[in-house]
Amino acid sequence: MNDHYSVAIVGAGPVGATAANLLGAYGINTLIVDREPDIVDYPRAAGVDDESLRTFQTAGLVADILRGAIQNVPLKFFDAAGNCLADIRPTTCDYGWYKRNIFMQPIAEAALRRGLKRFSHVRTMLGTEMRHLVQDKDGVTLHLVDEQGKQQEVRADYVIAADGGRSPIRTLLGIPLEGATHSRKWVVIDCANDPLDAPYTALHCDPRRPYVCAHLPDDHRRWEFMLFPGEDAEEMLTPDRVNDLLRHHVRDPSVVxxxxxxxxxxxxxIATRFVEGRVALAGDAAHLMPPWAGQGMNTGIRDVTNLCWKLAAIVSGEADPSLLDTYTQERRPHAQAIIDLSTTLGRILSPTRPSVARARDWFLRAASLAPAVKKWTLEMRFKPIPHYRTGFVVPESPGTRVPSVGRMMTQPMVETSDGIHLKFDDVLGPWFAVIGFECDPLAGLTSTELAAVRRLRPQVIKVVESRAGERHHRQPCAAKETLVVEDVHNELRTWFQARGRNAVLVRPDRYVAAMSTVDDFAPALTRLADRFTGKS
Known part of the structure; x- marks a missing residue:
């Protein structure tokens, strides 16, 4: 039985299990523990977005996750009379997947846990509670107790605390949570045998009792009802009161x-900091938010997507430990932005004074008449997109045409030399990638600069236009291992041309770390390679 791991993860929910799959894909010796012996089946996350699906793609599990999901689901706001105030149905797939998808969390968690069986270097211990941990300069000691009361100590170089909103690890570390707890409670009811023909998620802004009604996979539906002051939470869960809540929305609650x-x-x-020594918080351990934007779990998935490649590089000796400092720098501001969005949507949904509700309805109808606002709403552009201005990036100069450094790289379809069409990430591989559009991205680098870049172990890609011809494929490149792919729908051409650049370094989490013209690319590449290894 191994008692030392490169990374230990506490919490095997969707965030912890995703982290373990990513670390497994990176080849890292990993332990994941959870005090529950089985997957928790009560109501929790129901939405998975395009960024999370891209992470599951990197982990090799996106097909398993989508097998039980409904893709491209609209989100609608209704007033008390049932009139639609806003209809949000984004049509773009910038990152390779639809932006709103509905799933059943227990089924997705089962797929994530099955995925861990692919890796002999990932060990899972369920029904095991982490009782205490102690850090020193060399690592972390975790004190574990299983269901039979057997105690065990394990050592880890680093720990990911994905142990939920009441995170014992966050408490042990003395990391406070900033923010507020909302006064109103909500009762969540999951039902099978869905009686409604409403294939969307609906936020009903009804001052008589605000509620949410969401179509789920496999003929399931979820209702969420606001509770009023004086209503007893436990009483509202009795069968009679549940039927009372449903009776206003279902002709015969007995069939549900x-x-x-x-x-x-x-x-x-939100936690004041995401890292303490060798321990990093992720998911609900780091931030808590209302569910209205469907971003609680997705924000946690973004956390570990950002965190795991950094830990993998550090524990393998490729990167300097200071790389971990960029986790809080990059993730905390965006998590706060998502919390603010979720809180704002709750304020739109929940007014119970009729006069306030009428004013809100009037404002939303008036705003939707403006074409720009309508498009902004339709395409879900109100959702904050991560933009890492500090951290492991080389910032662009002021006045850049379309800022791209620190933002996620687009993911269109490309065609390989043998004629196979793939999503771009499947060509990039799971680690760094250097990409040139209609150019060799490493052209002009000296041998010293090439050696520095190779410390990042990047996949080198040259993209040519669709049906560019053999002459473009066979031009020699500085790196013999350079892959040449065609831009099937010429979407990469549009993306690069809009930015006035033709060379880019993409991180393992698919964020752009540096972008330039190929003639000026060497300084940015070597600067990041030196920062990666702690030489600058």
Missing amino acids: NVIRARVYTHHSR
């Missing part, structure tokens, strides 16, 4: 198979 009902308190809180 209520699977489970729970009461939730919503929080808008």
Whole structure:
């Protein structure tokens, strides 16, 4: 039995299990523990976005996740009379996947846990509680207790705390949560045998009792109802009260198979820091938010997508430990932005004073008449997109035409030399990538500069236009291993031309670390390679 791991993960929910799959794909000796012996089946996350699906793609599990999901699901706002105030149905797939997808969390968690069986270097310990941890300069000691009361100590170089909103690790480390807890509670009811023909997620801004109604996979539906002051939370979960809540929305509640009902308190809180020594917080351990934007789990997936490649590089000796400092720098501001969005949507949904509700309805209708606002809403552009201005990036100069450094790289379809069409990430591979559009991205680098870049172990890609011809494929490149692919729908051409650049370094989490013209690319590449290894 191994008692030392490169990374230990506490919490095997979707965030922790995703982290373990990513570390497994990176070849890292990993332990994941969870005090629950089985997957928790009560109501929790129901939405998975395009950024999370891209992470699952990197982990090799996106097909398994989507097998039980409904893709491209609209989000609608309704007033008390049932009139649609806003219809959000984004049509773009900038990152290779649809932006709004609905899934069943227990089924997705099962797929993630099955994925861990692919890796002999990832060990799972369920029904095991982390009781205490102690850090020193060389690592972390975790004190574990299994269901039979057997105690065990393990050592890890680093720890990911994905242990939920009440995170014992966050408490042990003394990291406070900033923000507020909302006064209103909500009862969440999951049902089978869906009686409604409404294949979308609906936020009903009804002052009589605001509620959410969401179509789920496999003939399931979720209702979420606001509770008013004086209503007893436990009483609202009794079968009679659940039927009372549903009776206003279902002709015959007796035909609805209520699977489970729970009461939730919503929080808008964030940890003051995401890293303490060798321990990093992720998911609900780092931030809590209302569910209205469907971003709680997705924000946690973004956390570990950002974190795991950095830990993998550090524990393998490729990167300097200071790389971990960029995790809080990059992730905390965006997590706060998502919390703010979720809180704002809750304020739109939840007014119970009729006069306030009428004013809100009037404002939303008036705003939707403006074409720019309508497009902004339709395409879901109100969702904050991560933009890492500090951290492991080389910032662009002021006045850049379309800032791209620190933003996620687009993912169109490309065609390989043997005629196979693939999503771009499947060509980039799981680690760094250097990409040139209609150019050799490493052209002109000296032998010293090439040696520095190779410390990043990048996949080198040359993209040529669709049906460019053999002459473009066979031009020699500085790196013999350079892959040449065609831009199937000429989407990469549009992306590069809009930015006035033709060379880019993409990180393992698919964010652009540097972008330039190929003639000026060497300084940015060597600067990042030196920072990666701690030489600057």
